[in-house]
Amino acid sequence: MPTLIENAHVITVDADRRELPDTPVLIDGARIVAIGDLPTLPADTVRVDGRGCALTPGLVNTHHHLYQWVTRGLAADHTLFEWLTRLYPIWAGIDESAVRTAALGGLAHLALSGATTTTDHHYVFPADGGDLLGAEIDAAHTVGLRFHPTRGSMDLSEKDGGLPPDSVVQTIDEILTAGAEVVAKWHDPSADSMLRVALAPCSPFSVTTQLLTETATQARELGVRLHTHLAESRDENDYCAEHFGCTPLQYMESVGWVGDDVWFAHGVEFTDDEITRLAATATGVAHCPTSNARLGNGICRTRDLVDAGVPVGLGVDGAASNESCRLLEEAHQAVLMARARGGPTALTTRAALELATIGGARVLGREADTGSVEVGKLADLVLWDLSTVAHSGIDDPVAALVLGAIPPIASSWVNGRQIIANGEILTVDVDLVAADVAREHRRLVAKAG
Structure with a gap:
């Protein structure tokens, strides 16, 4: 059924960066079909009152490690290489059950912080782990x-001078065969695709030049x-x-x-010439x-990257190095970090x-399909409730979203399907998922000894 979102402040993030107060947005099927001027509406149109709310494009998470959701809170005071050395023996014990549970928890939490699209970088494949990518794909389908x-x-282990265990x-x-199989089985290049696959060797210090x-x-062939x-x-620079x-x-x-088919996670240490x-x-x-x-890895030169024209998105990264994993919070932190580095006008x-x-x-x-509120784009939308005590009195809705507390989500849609209503996710039982996450965490830690 068509869905009409009424009375919201629409932050389009379109090419003109229009912000439209009290403007209706009509969804029909998977797409946005009208903004402002409406056609005659069918009798079965669902009406959503957005009074006191801001409507934005769904947020896009460009880097994550979902399996880490069941290993949060460990190695809390370590450097990057120390943190990896501490956690690799635990990650070596993951299997389909752990990965699916971790993905359900991580994806549900992402949805509740405004994400409608997310990546995942899964690079740990124990020989007896089972179909780990399939497990998280199933979880994403469930969450929506x-x-x-x-x-x-990874093909460079401890014995070869790398960090991961053998x-x-x-x-x-094995890696190339698996990559070809994954693309053939899962990758959907269509414009309204809910599932696209990429290939992702882990890092310069865990893979060989040949890989x-x-x-x-x-x-590129695929x-x-x-x-x-x-x-x-x-x-990493020293390595x-x-x-x-x-x-x-x-x-x-x-x-x-x-x-333009490559993206890197982090980019903290790029020089002027490299930017x-x-x-x-x-x-x-x-x-x-x-x-x-x-x-403690430093502050990315976000302003310099954006000014140069580099495509830049936000990522929560793995839950073992960002236990909160709230995507809207990354926008907040991006502002603070940029200003800490470059002054009050940096971002x-x-x-x-x-x-x-x-x-x-x-x-x-x-970008042709999602990321902004425009007619013809996919209906990946978030309706944020800014009428709460934490946000009322902030006249600028963008300031309320980015600088204020994370607002509750009145509704969100992915591909035109509602997945959150009144702050509650509709697709999974988060209490059951939380219990499963705690059980898998205990199991993995015990398994590592």
């Missing part, structure tokens, strides 16, 4: 989010995107200087990893301010909301 999982990989790495042949080179070739961590910390004699980006460029190169090649960056701060509230919406859509190659 638009999903861009990436088939990650039990979670694979051979290059990076061959994965880039494979992804027509899918490429993703990895890059320039996340000074430790690349020692092993490759160059910076992380110089290394990735040497193996074919720049272009120029990213912009020239339209290579994207997933800015993860909370995780970077949690691990506006509206620019932060753009990073969370159309910016993220651009990073994922979905």
Whole structure:
């Protein structure tokens, strides 16, 4: 049935950045069909009163590790490399049950913080773990989010000078075979796709040069995107200087990893020249301010990236380095971190909301379909209740969203389907999921000894 959202303040994030008070928006099927001027409405139209609310595009999460939802709170005071060394033995025990439970918890929580589209970077594949990517895809289907999982990989273990234990790495042949199978089975390139797959070797310090080179070739032959961590910390800079004699980006460029089909997570350590190169090649960056701060990895040069024209979106990153994982909070933190680095005008509230919406859509190659409230675009929308005591009296709805407390969600829709109503997610029982998450957490920690 068509759905009419009435009386809301519509923050379109369109090319003209229009903000439309008390403006109706009509959804029919999976698409937005009218804004403002309405056609004759059928009798069965569902009416949603948006009085006191702001309607925005659904938020787009460009970097996550859903399996980590069941390993939150560990290694809370460690550096990045110490944190990885502490957690890899626990992650080595994951299986389908743990991953599906973690994904249900993480995705439901993302939805409740305004996400309608999310990626996931899954790169830990124990030999006896089962179909881990399939488990999280099933969870995303259950929760109802638009999903861009990436088939990650590692082929450089401790014995080869890497950080991961031997039990979670694979051979290059195993990785390439799995990548081809995943794309053939799951990837949907259509305009209204709910499921697109990318290929994603983990990082320069956990994969070989050969794997990076061959994965880039494979992804382009298959027509899918490429993703990895890059320039996340000074430790990574030191590793690349020692092993490759160059910076992380110089290394990735040497193996074919720049272009409008590539996005990197973090990008804290890029130089001026590297930012120029990213912009020239339209290579994207997933800015993860909370995780970077949690691990003490520094502050991304967000303003410089945006000014140069680099595609930039926001990511919550893995739940083991960002226990809150609330996507709207990343817009808040992006403003604070940018201003802490560059002064009070370094990033506006509206620019932060753009990073969370159309910016993220651009990073994922979905800007033609989602990321703004426009006629013809997919109906991925969030109706935020700004009438609460935490928000009433803030005249600017964007300031209320980005600088204020995270508002309750009156309603949200993905592909035209309502998944949240009155602050409650409609697709899963969050109390049951919470109990399952606690059980899987205890099981994994005990299994690691």
